[in-house]
Amino acid sequence: MTCTLGEVKNRADFIVYWGGNPAECHPRHFTKYTLMQKSRFLPRGRKDRTMVLVDIRETKSVKAADVFLQVRPGKDFELITILRAMIKDQPISDAQLAETGLTREQLQDFVTRMKAAKFGVFFFGMGLSMTRGKHMNSAALLTLAAELNAFTKFVAMPMRGHGNVTGADVIMRWQTGYPFGISFNRGYPRYNPGEFSTVDVLVRGDTDCNFIIGADPGATMPKPAIEHLASVPTIVLDPHVTHTSKLARVHITTAPAGISAPGTAYRMDEIPMPLRPALESPYPSDEEVVRRIKETILKKPDWMGERPQMLTSQVG
Amino acid sequence: MDLKVIDNATCTFCGCVCDDIQLHADENRIHQAKKACVLGKAWFLNHTAERKYPDALIDGHEATLDEAIEAAADHLYKADMPLVYGMSNTTCEAQRECVEMADHLGGLLDSHTSL
Numbered sequence: 001m002t003c004t005l006g007e008v009k010n011r012a013d014f015i016v017y018w019g020g021n022p023a024e025c026h027p028r029h030f031t032k033y034t035l036m037q038k039s040r041f042l043p044r045g046r047k048d049r050t051m052v053l054v055d056i057r058e059t060k061s062v063k064a065a066d067v068f069l070q071v072r073p074g075k076d077f078e079l080i081t082i083l084r085a086m087i088k089d090q091p092i093s094d095a096q097l098a099e100t101g102l103t104r105e106q107l108q109d110f111v112t113r114m115k116a117a118k119f120g121v122f123f124f125g126m127g128l129s130m131t132r133g134k135h136m137n138s139a140a141l142l143t144l145a146a147e148l149n150a151f152t153k154f155v156a157m158p159m160r161g162h163g164n165v166t167g168a169d170v171i172m173r174w175q176t177g178y179p180f181g182i183s184f185n186r187g188y189p190r191y192n193p194g195e196f197s198t199v200d201v202l203v204r205g206d207t208d209c210n211f212i213i214g215a216d217p218g219a220t221m222p223k224p225a226i227e228h229l230a231s232v233p234t235i236v237l238d239p240h241v242t243h244t245s246k247l248a249r250v251h252i253t254t255a256p257a258g259i260s261a262p263g264t265a266y267r268m269d270e271i272p273m274p275l276r277p278a279l280e281s282p283y284p285s286d287e288e289v290v291r292r293i294k295e296t297i298l299k300k301p302d303w304m305g306e307r308p309q310m311l312t313s314q315v316g
Numbered sequence: 317m318d319l320k321v322i323d324n325a326t327c328t329f330c331g332c333v334c335d336d337i338q339l340h341a342d343e344n345r346i347h348q349a350k351k352a353c354v355l356g357k358a359w360f361l362n363h364t365a366e367r368k369y370p371d372a373l374i375d376g377h378e379a380t381l382d383e384a385i386e387a388a389a390d391h392l393y394k395a396d397m398p399l400v401y402g403m404s405n406t407t408c409e410a411q412r413e414c415v416e417m418a419d420h421l422g423g424l425l426d427s428h429t430s431l
Contacts, residue, residue, distance in 0.1 A: 026332050027353035033332075160331030164411075168403040168427035171411040176419075180429040185397065185422045197430035198401045207424065209395030211388070213414060215402025215428060233391040237406075241369050249391065251373040252384045256405075258328040259346070259363045263407025268331035275407065276325040278341040279365040284381065286410035294417040296389035304422055 001146055003121070003155045004269045005032075010039040014117030018054045018141065019076065020125020020159045023061040029159075030064055034123075041118075050113060054079075055127055069110065072101035074132035080140040084147060086111045115151045122156040129158065135193075160268040164214075164257070167266035187304055202228045210234040213286060214257070218244030237286055252289055255281030263287065319347055327352055328405070329359040398423035 008015070015034050022029040030036055038045035053065035056073045071079050079100040082092055086107060097104055114120055122145055129138045141156055148154035160166045169179040176182055178191035194200055198217070201207055202225035210229055218226055219242065230247040237252050238245060245251040255261040260281030264272050319340040326335045327349075339360060340348040349360035372384030379387075392398050400418040403411045404427065418425035 026330050027355060028332055028334055032334065162404040162428050163328035163330065163333070164406060164408065165404040165428045166331060167408045168411050169429055171403075171408050172415060172425065172427065175412065175415040176425070180425075180427045182418070182425040183423075184419050184425065187422060189419075189425075193430055196424050196426065198399065198424075198426045199430070201399060201424060201426075207395070207397050207399040209391050209398040211392060211398060211400045211414075211417075213400070213402045213410065214404045214406035217401065233395070235388045235391060239363065241373070245373065248373075249375055250384050250388045252381065252388070253369045253371055256363050257407045257410075258326055259360065260365060261407065263409045265326060265328045265333050265407060267333035271333075272408070273326045273333050273335045275328065276322055276339075278320070278322050278325060278339045278346050278360075279363070280343070281365055282367045283371065286406045287413055289381075289385065290410055290413035290417060292385050293388050293392070294413055294420065296385055297393050297417065297420055300389075300393050302420075 001142065001149070001155050002157045002269070004271060005034075005157075005267065007119075008121055008157075009033045009037045011041050011119040012121045013042060013048055014050050014052075014113065014120040016052045016054065016114075016120070016122045017061060017065075017159075018122055018124040019056075019127025019129070019131070020123060021055070021059040021061050021127075022123070022125075022159065023059065023064060025125075025161060026159060029123075034121075035064065050117070052110065052113070067110070067113075069102055069106060072099070075100050076128050076131065076137050077133040077140055080137070080144050082107065083111060083114075084140075084144050087115065087144075087148060087151070114148055114154070117152055117154070120145075120148065120152060120154040122154075123159050124156065125159040126161075157269060164265040166268055166270060167264065167272070170266050170270060170272075199225055205231075208232050211237075212244050212248070213237040213290065216242040216244050218242060218247050237289055239283070253283045254286045254289055255283045257286065261285035261287070317342060325349075327356040327359060329355050392417075392421055392423075395421070395423070400425045402427065404428045 042048035051065045052067045054069045062068050145154045145156040176189035181193035181197040183190045183196045205228045234248040235250040236245045236248045239256040258275040260277045260279040322339040325337040325339045337352045338350040345364040346360045349357050370378040371381045372379045
């Protein structure tokens with residue numbers, strides 16, 4: 001249950017950031033979409049909106065918030081579950097409350113504000129989705145947003161970082177039916193994060209060749225994963241010679257997307273934006289290089305034989 | 317010197333994908349990124365059109381693009397379990413090619429989302 005940032009800008013009078021620091025990581029989110037904009041429905045802009053920040057520590061985003069709820073680290077799931085109970089007036093014990101590090105008054109005030117909102121929105125960051133509980137935390141927050149719709153309009157949206165990572169989800173969903181963590185090794189797409197997700201695959205040493213594009217796992221992944229990247233042939237496409245390039249057997253320099261390569265990128269609310277490159281690059285685009293590698297592979301005999309359900313037969 | 321002005325340019329640094337940036341650029345680099353935030357300014361101003369790196373590297377040695385494409389295709393084709401990973405700082409058009417390539421390879425396909 002989500003919406004576009006345009007709807008947030010025009011209608012949302014109650015904004016919750018959960019486990020994120022937009023003031024430093026998405027600096028224009030407040031001014032462009034969520035807090036400062038005036039609209040037909042919120043003519044006084046910031047004065048017509050309430051912002052709540054839920055996080056484990058005080059960040060620069062606290063200054064922008066009307067209410068700051070400091071949850072105990074790793075207790076997001078418990079807090080969301082308590083809120084789900086409280087909106088339905090179910091009893092909560094003091095011991096359960098104490099676990100979250102927040103008081104009954106704080107949570108009752110939060111619940112009252114959520115129910116009184118005309119249009120509420122949860123923006124959740126990696127502080128929620130990448131800490132203890134992981135995707136179960138996101139699922140719990142989405143459930144809370146869904147259940148709040150018994151009282152008022154409420155939506156939830158992840159705060160995506162890393163440029164076009166939203167586009168990657170969208171393209172994979174469009175082509176395979178799944179957003180990430182996909183295996184084609186039976187000839188059709190299968191989805192199983194934990195089994196097919198990259199960190200797990202690399203730490204276990206499952207792959208015997210890695211093709212890395214628009215990412216630098218050599219700088220961010222755990223040590224066993226990096227050691228595996230160096231131990232098998234790795235191919236890197238990047239505008240810079242990265243940490244991963246230095247471990248790789250093949251590095252190809254490509255034009256940076258949006259600066260010298262044209263194309264499309266998705267905003268976090270899944271709105272596609274055309275790129276307007278300003279510079280001519282001496283390097284080819286990612287698109288051209290991947291297409292050429294793919295075409296070179298296609299000239300070789302297909303190891304799997306006849307495949308009637310190839311994606312190419314669906315989207316040419 | 318006259319700078320080329322590009323209105324409504326799109327910044328792909330973070331998930332906001334702001335599409336109202338005004339870029340002032342010459343042939344080599346972007347001098348100004350108006351309306352962009354600190355992160356966006358750094359993103360636009362730190363990339364140039366110079367040939368800063370070799371076209372390609374194979375085993376640490378400089379190589380041509382054609383050689384590197386051949387080598388990459390060979391490694392991927394020979395592998396039993398190739399992985400196609402990343403796709404964050406790139407375009408949807410390139411992502412689509414990646415999906416098709418992973419499908420042909422019978423390999424794994426994953427993005428930053430799974431981290």
